[in-house]
Amino acid sequence: xxxxxxxxxxxxxxxxxxxxxxxxxxxxxxxxxxxxxxxxxxxxxxxxxxxxxxxxxxxxxxxxxxxxxxxxxxxxxxxxxxxxxxxxxxxxxxxxxxxxxxxxxxxxxxxxxxxxxxxxxxxxxxxxxxxxxxxxxxxxxxxxxxxxxxxxxxxxxxxxxxxxxxxxxxxxxxxxxxxxxxxxxxxxxxxxxxxxxxxxxxxxxxxxxxxxxxxxxxxxxxxxxxxxxxxxxxxxxxxxxxxxxxxxxxxxxxxxxxxxxxxxxxxxxxxxxxxxxxxxxxxxxxxxxxxxxxxxxxxxxxxxxxxxxxxxxxxxxxxxxxxxxxxxxxxxxxxxxxxxxxxxxxxxxxxxxxxxxxxxxxxxxxxxx
Amino acid sequence: xxxxxxxxxxxxxxxxxxxxxxxxxxxxxxxxxxxxxxxxxxxxxxxxxxxxxxxxxxxxxxxxxxxxxxxxxxxxxxxxxxxxxxxxxxxxxxxxxxxxxxxxxxxxxxxxxxxxxxxxxxxxxxxxxxxxxxxxxxxxxxxxxxxxxxxxxxxxxxxxxxxxxxxxxxxxxxxxxxxxxxxxxxxxxxxxxxxxxxxxxxxxxxxxxxxxxxxxxxxxxxxxxxxxxxxxxxxxxxxxxxxxxxx
Numbered sequence: 001x002x003x004x005x006x007x008x009x010x011x012x013x014x015x016x017x018x019x020x021x022x023x024x025x026x027x028x029x030x031x032x033x034x035x036x037x038x039x040x041x042x043x044x045x046x047x048x049x050x051x052x053x054x055x056x057x058x059x060x061x062x063x064x065x066x067x068x069x070x071x072x073x074x075x076x077x078x079x080x081x082x083x084x085x086x087x088x089x090x091x092x093x094x095x096x097x098x099x100x101x102x103x104x105x106x107x108x109x110x111x112x113x114x115x116x117x118x119x120x121x122x123x124x125x126x127x128x129x130x131x132x133x134x135x136x137x138x139x140x141x142x143x144x145x146x147x148x149x150x151x152x153x154x155x156x157x158x159x160x161x162x163x164x165x166x167x168x169x170x171x172x173x174x175x176x177x178x179x180x181x182x183x184x185x186x187x188x189x190x191x192x193x194x195x196x197x198x199x200x201x202x203x204x205x206x207x208x209x210x211x212x213x214x215x216x217x218x219x220x221x222x223x224x225x226x227x228x229x230x231x232x233x234x235x236x237x238x239x240x241x242x243x244x245x246x247x248x249x250x251x252x253x254x255x256x257x258x259x260x261x262x263x264x265x266x267x268x269x270x271x272x273x274x275x276x277x278x279x280x281x282x283x284x285x286x287x288x289x290x291x292x293x294x295x296x297x298x299x300x301x302x303x304x305x306x307x308x309x310x311x312x313x314x315x316x317x318x319x320x321x322x323x324x325x326x327x328x329x330x331x332x333x334x335x336x337x338x339x340x341x342x343x344x345x346x347x348x349x350x351x352x353x354x355x356x357x358x359x360x361x362x363x364x365x366x367x368x369x
Numbered sequence: 370x371x372x373x374x375x376x377x378x379x380x381x382x383x384x385x386x387x388x389x390x391x392x393x394x395x396x397x398x399x400x401x402x403x404x405x406x407x408x409x410x411x412x413x414x415x416x417x418x419x420x421x422x423x424x425x426x427x428x429x430x431x432x433x434x435x436x437x438x439x440x441x442x443x444x445x446x447x448x449x450x451x452x453x454x455x456x457x458x459x460x461x462x463x464x465x466x467x468x469x470x471x472x473x474x475x476x477x478x479x480x481x482x483x484x485x486x487x488x489x490x491x492x493x494x495x496x497x498x499x500x501x502x503x504x505x506x507x508x509x510x511x512x513x514x515x516x517x518x519x520x521x522x523x524x525x526x527x528x529x530x531x532x533x534x535x536x537x538x539x540x541x542x543x544x545x546x547x548x549x550x551x552x553x554x555x556x557x558x559x560x561x562x563x564x565x566x567x568x569x570x571x572x573x574x575x576x577x578x579x580x581x582x583x584x585x586x587x588x589x590x591x592x593x594x595x596x597x598x599x600x601x602x603x604x605x606x607x608x609x610x611x612x613x614x615x616x
Contacts, residue, residue: 006471014459017500204455208516211421211449212472213441367423369439 003214007222008229011196015230021192025230029184029238036180037246040173048114051080051089054096058129062122069118091115165333166249176302177248178257178328179321181238183300185231185261186268186321187293193227194272194285201366202281210367217360223273224266224356231265232258251335257328260341263348264324270355271320277362301325323347372435374399374524374555375420381428382415389415391578392429397557397571402550404566405559406602407575413559414452416575417526420557421449433524445474450517452528452559454509458502462493462512465501466519473520480519487515490545492538506533514542518549525549525556531565543568563599572598576609 015021050071052060057073064071072089074080083089084103090111092103102119104112166174200206209219235258242248250257275292279285299305299316302325306313316322323344330336330344373396382390389412397403405413418424419431422439431438434446457465463484470480488494491511501509510533517525525546531539543565546556550570558569566572567586574582574589582589582605586598593601 002474003472006468010457010460010464010468013464014457017459204451204453205457207423208449208451208455208469209472210423211444211447211451212469213444213474214472215441367421367439367441368425369422369441 003218004222004225007214007219008225011223011226012229014196015192015226025188025192025234026237029181029188029234030241032184033177033180033238033242033246037173040171041169046108046110046114048091048111048118049089050115050118051083051092053077053080053092053094055093055100056095059122059126062125062129063118066118066122069114093119165251174248175329175333177242177246178332179300179302179325181235181242181257182261182264182321182324182328183297184238185235185265186296186324187289188234189227189231189265189268190272190275190293191285191289192272193223193269194276194279194288195282197223197273198276198279198282198285201276206366210363216363216367219363220270220273220356220359224269227269228262228266231262231269235261235265248332250332252331252337256331256338256341259338260324260327260331260345260348263345263352264320267320267348267351267355270352270359273359274355274362277365295319296321301329320348320351372399373397374434375557376432377416377419377429378432379429380416380419380426380431382412382419382424382426389578390419390426393575393578393580394429395573395580395583397555399555400550400553401570402546402556402558402568403571403573404569405557405573405575406561406563406566406598408606411575412578413575414528417449417528417557417559420526421447445520446523448517448520448522448525450513450525450527450530454513456501456509456512456516459500461498461500462488462504462515463497465512466515469516469519475520483519483521484515487518490518490542491515492541507535507538510534511538511542523554525554527556527558529559529561531560531562539565563597563602566598566602574602574605576606577613581605581609 047068047070050063050069051074052063052071053074053076055073060071060073063069072083074083074092077092077094080089080092080094081103084092084105087105090105090108093115094101094103100119100123102115104115106112161168163170197206200209210216239250239254239257239261243250243254271292275288276285279288296319299312299319300321305316305322327341327344330341375397377393377395380390380393381388393412393416405416407413415424419426420433420438421444422431422441425439433440433443436443457468460468466484466487467480470477470483475483484497485494488497491514493508493511493515496504496508501512504512510530514527514530517527517530531542534542546558547568550556558565560566570585571583572586572589573580582592582601584592589598589601590596593604595601595604
């Protein structure tokens with residue numbers, strides 16, 4: 001026990017004297033989260049320019065009235081094509097022989113979709129308007145019907161929205177935030193702990209350490225305690241910042257979030273230590289990032305898993321970030337308590353036990369007892 | 370004869386297809402300084418790793434204090450200095466020493482006293498609280514030696530202890546090693562410096578994974594009819610190469 005503490009103390013001392021690494025662990029997540037918040041909240045609407053050729057003016061007017069749509073009339077197809085080429089227009093609506101031909105630039109899928117929606121709903125709207133006009137005309141000939149119509153059209157129903165989570169400004173950012181938090185914790189702890197043990201190996205301190213009567217498990221546990229403490233601080237900073245500065249609503253308990261992320265951090269640590277045994281240099285350690293870390297982002301729940309192919313869904317079960325994403329999403333978005341997140345935490349603990357045993361065994365490579 | 374402290378019995382060690390140690394066999398008696406000499410790649414470091422239990426042998430056994438290695442608990446009684454300095458750069462020398470004292474299970478009360486004594490021996494008293502990252506190569510080497518002396522081990526295993534240390538201090542260190550030996554400690558030293566090979570009690574000459582000779586420097590010189598250990602070494606190497614050629 002004394003040795004475990006001594007190792008933990010030493011690792012922490014080394015970390016706290018490495019100001020850059022500390023800054024990376026504590027400030028980088030905050031910087032990236034802030035940037036993402038800004039990016040996701042300002043860029044939620046796109047302005048679409050539509051060019052029209054030979055389209056009746058009632059339809060053009062109707063389209064122009066729609067939000068974020070701007071319509072410009074062109075007298076010939078050539079002129080409209082030129083506008084499209086010069087990126088002044090995102091699509092051309094051309095009426096020929098009573099049919100509509102839409103040519104999309106399609107450089108931005110959301111703009112293409114917006115063009116289609118704009119045209120369709122505008123056509124429906126103008127149709128209704130025409131119908132109305134005809135009805136009024138017919139009603140003028142039939143005063144009885146006109147009276148009943150008027151009483152009916154008075155009350156258009158109003159829609160009232162209320163939100164279980166967040167408010168009308170809740171964006172994609174709020175959905176991915178709990179997952180991103182886990183990602184930052186995982187990424188930085190994985191990288192830094194892996195590097196730390198790699199450094200022990202390449203500088204020879206690991207050999208020297210193993211030439212003392214220290215147990216292999218004491219080394220692994222010493223690292224776990226120190227990085228566990230660091231992860232608590234890191235998670236607290238990230239959670240407090242997102243709740244109080246970025247004003248993201250957390251329905252459940254903040255402390256449960258801290259718990260999930262600390263468990264995740266220790267899994268990341270065990271993962272980092274394990275992977276570091278396969279790396280010969282810091283550069284090789286970096287090569288694990290695209291292989292081990294990045295794919296986890298895709299399966300962590302940022303992209304809904306239930307829309308993926310079955311074998312891909314199964315793949316997610318072996319990735320720790322899936323479980324932390326599940327747990328934190330449940331806390332943040334659904335306000336689940338500790339009881340509901342025990343399953344994903346249990347899954348993380350299973351990872352932890354297996355990885356720890358592998359690590360203790362793996363150190364046999366450097367000392368045979 | 371008393372029981373040997375370190376005993377290598379018919380050791381064979383292979384890394385893959387490459388045979389690094391080929392039936393190495395020797396005993397080290399208590400209270401001696403043994404110089405392990407041989408060219409790079411001869412297997413000196415491998416012998417040390419086997420004695421420490423970091424590597425397992427394919428054949429033969431290594432025993433220390435009469436017990437078969439690998440044995441974690443025995444490491445308490447062995448002081449080890451690696452070829453690389455293997456220090457924690459971000460920590461001060463005192464913190465490095467305290468850390469290894471903890472690892473070796475030195476009583477915290479004794480640790481302070483020991484550190485004081487040891488740092489005097491390696492002449493680091495004034496720099497004890499400086500960070501190792503600011504140390505010169507020689508200072509690092511001395512601190513590394515100090516760590517090996519921690520815990521008052523009965524056996525010291527020193528891999529190239531005096532590389533990068535200036536002559537005055539080198540002499541001081543050897544004086545200390547001699548006095549440690551006189552206290553009954555057994556010291557295994559690898560070295561490239563042939564003058565140092567004159568200072569040991571026994572020389573173990575390793576060439577190509579084989580123990581070529583194991584004797585006092587004086588006997589070796591007489592046997593090879595040379596006046597320095599350096600010449601003995603060169604002659605032995607030469608003969609070994611000829612033998613290889615004849616095969």
